[in-house]
Amino acid sequence: MTFDGDSGIVSFMQDKIAIISDIHIGAHSDNPKWHSIAANYAKWLASTLKERGITELFILGDVFDNRKEVGVATLHAATLFFQELSEFKIRILTGNHDSYYSESSEVNSLSQFDEWDNITVYSSGKTILTRDCGKTYMMCPWGAFPDMETDRVDTVFGHFEINGFYMTRASMCDSGVASNDILKVSKRVFSGHFHMRDVRDYGESGSIVYVGSPYQLNWGDADTARGVYLYDFESDGLEFIENTVSPKHIKVDLAQMADSDYEKAKREQISGNIIKVCSTGLEDSSTRTAFLEMISNLEPLEVGCDIKNSSLPEFQEGSSVEELEPEGALMEYIDGLTIEFKDEIRNELRALYIQASNSEVVK
Numbered sequence: 001m002t003f004d005g006d007s008g009i010v011s012f013m014q015d016k017i018a019i020i021s022d023i024h025i026g027a028h029s030d031n032p033k034w035h036s037i038a039a040n041y042a043k044w045l046a047s048t049l050k051e052r053g054i055t056e057l058f059i060l061g062d063v064f065d066n067r068k069e070v071g072v073a074t075l076h077a078a079t080l081f082f083q084e085l086s087e088f089k090i091r092i093l094t095g096n097h098d099s100y101y102s103e104s105s106e107v108n109s110l111s112q113f114d115e116w117d118n119i120t121v122y123s124s125g126k127t128i129l130t131r132d133c134g135k136t137y138m139m140c141p142w143g144a145f146p147d148m149e150t151d152r153v154d155t156v157f158g159h160f161e162i163n164g165f166y167m168t169r170a171s172m173c174d175s176g177v178a179s180n181d182i183l184k185v186s187k188r189v190f191s192g193h194f195h196m197r198d199v200r201d202y203g204e205s206g207s208i209v210y211v212g213s214p215y216q217l218n219w220g221d222a223d224t225a226r227g228v229y230l231y232d233f234e235s236d237g238l239e240f241i242e243n244t245v246s247p248k249h250i251k252v253d254l255a256q257m258a259d260s261d262y263e264k265a266k267r268e269q270i271s272g273n274i275i276k277v278c279s280t281g282l283e284d285s286s287t288r289t290a291f292l293e294m295i296s297n298l299e300p301l302e303v304g305c306d307i308k309n310s311s312l313p314e315f316q317e318g319s320s321v322e323e324l325e326p327e328g329a330l331m332e333y334i335d336g337l338t339i340e341f342k343d344e345i346r347n348e349l350r351a352l353y354i355q356a357s358n359s360e361v362v363k
Helices: 034-054 070-082 113-115 259-271 285-297 328-333 342-357
Strands: 016-020 058-059 089-093 119-122 126-128 136-142 157-160 167-168 187-193 198-201 208-210 229-232 235-242 248-254 274-279 302-307
Touching: 016 034, 034 070, 034 229, 070 113, 089 136, 089 187, 113 119, 259 285, 274 285
Parallel strands: 016 058, 058 089, 089 119, 136 157, 157 187, 187 208, 248 274, 274 302
Antiparallel strands: 016 229, 126 136, 198 208, 229 235
């Protein structure tokens, strides 16, 4: 954003955009908490972009979490999300989670946005466009790829699986397109799909940016900064702005809580965040009880317990501390695997879990 010193008029930089990806509205089985997290992020994003004079937003796929079915509450949450961003021109690529078929975006959940005047959805084939500054760029939704031999543009935006990039902190992609192949098409490549934020410089060959998810979605995202990228087509400048409003996943080790510096640091991090209490169960019982009550009173968004001791003191009714959700643990485990048909496996496990939860045996 620039200012005319004589007139005081603000001039918006039309060739500078914001980029996010992998919002996953409806995450954690359409949990209302996560609908609120998405809505709060949208408010923060709108405010942040207005301050910077940014008027255009690119979303590189996976607006929704479940590609087989989208619940009514999640549809409503998506509407609220994009209403917060109604003042921005938005370009969206379909991701694999938005697409019914595993290798094509032909049928997708983003068609509801076709009637929104400020939103353009790219769901079939590659599209090449030109900016006001003369730079060309390509939009590649899930299932679409550039022609590595003939396509040449200044910037590529896609939802790709690129070999050698981390899908989670512990799992690397060992299939998909090679980085040196896609860099033949453009020296600047942006991709959604993998949730780990990553910027890799290949020297004269160019760079590849995995945008990552805009907020921490599970424990595999802990200790990683999330937010929004700003990109200037004309100068090729790139800036990351960290999201400061969404909850973070914080582990608290009860064995270290007796250390005053550690306790002070964790106290400052607990409120509003997702906490996992870790312990061997060997701490003094009264000390453990006091620290657990302190954690509960600091009003975390939710708390899971990973304590290997059956004598763990129970919390009084109404406490915010709850056991680690079995379904969430299953989904986190699947996320960390390097396997095909991950979405199908998630959906089958989710269906089995719901069936088991509703059975008389479980009840």
